[in-house]
Amino acid sequence: MVMAIVAVLAAVLFPVFGQGRDAAKSADDLTNLKQLSQGASIYLLDADGVFAPVGSPASDLSWSPARDASVDASGNAWNGWGLRLAPYVKSYDVFRSPYFSKKGSYTGACAHATGMDLTNNYAMNWMLGSDGSFGSGSDKNDSFAWSPDGTHRFSRPMNNVEVMSPANTIAFMLSSTVAPSAQSWGCLYSTLQASDFDNQLQQYTLYNQGANLAFADGHASFFADERMNPASKGNPRAWTIFHFKSRGVWMEPTMPESSMGYTNLDPDGKSAGAL
Numbered sequence: 184m185v186m187a188i189v190a191v192l193a194a195v196l197f198p199v200f201g202q203g204r205d206a207a208k209s210a211d212d213l214t215n216l217k218q219l220s221q222g223a224s225i226y227l228l229d230a231d232g233v234f235a236p237v238g239s240p241a242s243d244l245s246w247s248p249a250r251d252a253s254v255d256a257s258g259n260a261w262n263g264w265g266l267r268l269a270p271y272v273k274s275y276d277v278f279r280s281p282y283f284s285k286k287g288s289y290t291g292a293c294a295h296a297t298g299m300d301l302t303n304n305y306a307m308n309w310m311l312g313s314d315g316s317f318g319s320g321s322d323k324n325d326s327f328a329w330s331p332d333g334t335h336r337f338s339r340p341m342n343n344v345e346v347m348s349p350a351n352t353i354a355f356m357l358s359s360t361v362a363p364s365a366q367s368w369g370c371l372y373s374t375l376q377a378s379d380f381d382n383q384l385q386q387y388t389l390y391n392q393g394a395n396l397a398f399a400d401g402h403a404s405f406f407a408d409e410r411m412n413p414a415s416k417g418n419p420r421a422w423t424i425f426h427f428k429s430r431g432v433w434m435e436p437t438m439p440e441s442s443m444g445y446t447n448l449d450p451d452g453k454s455a456g457a458l
Contacts, residue, residue, distance in 0.1 A: 332444030
């Protein structure tokens with residue numbers, strides 16, 4: 184009889200404990216993103232209002248700090264946004280999300296980085312910190328360097344006065360390249376030396392059909408939508424858009440005044456280009 188009662192209680196309580204762990208992870212992740220966003224705001228004061236450059240190396244995915252901790256694939260010193268912002272947060276632990284393992288597991292060209300300590304699990308909005316360190320920018324088919332309306336936005340990080348609505352413009356989010364989200368690429372962007380970046384809202388739904396986002400005005404909050412795809416074990420699904428205008432969330436710093444030609448604006452809340 185006692186064993187039966189214990190079994191019933193376990194069946195009832197274990198899901199509750201699991202929900203509690205998930206909520207705790209989400210809370211810790213949100214705290215990290217708040218610190219990153221607030222640290223970036225303080226950095227702006229020291230940098231005359233200019234956002235930190237993404238500083239990610241160009242080209243060779245077979246390269247990483249695991250191969251050479253002093254220089255990138257081009258022989259230049261590592262100088263990712265993580266290194267720029269590290270002095271403005273309380274510790275390096277702020278860059279590590281509780282959602283990800285501390286060690287990477289990669290395949291393909293990134294396999295050499297398997298087992299290395301990951302020091303950064305977050306991505307910065309490339310549109311805020313674009314600095315010419317990813318791609319050549321000479322080809323108009325380069326989706327990073329050119330917006331759909333033909334604007335070349337590749338050469339420098341933005342000034343905060345150029346961001347039309349900082350409270351709606353995403354600054355930081357969970358990485359979409361760190362394993363297990365991506366195992367065959369992204370080894371370049373999993374450390375403070377070569378920080379991750381994103382130029383679209385590729386949000387992983389790890390808790391309550393949503394995830395945490397940090398914004399260019401220094402705040403962070405949980406964002407959810409009933410149409411988001413839930414994560415499955417080891418293979419999170421992402422909701423990928425440039426702008427979610429109907430919900431007041433976007434990547435393009437010129438929004439809402441200018442969409443820069445992006446078409447997936449979701450003005451009516453019915454379509455947003457989900458993966």
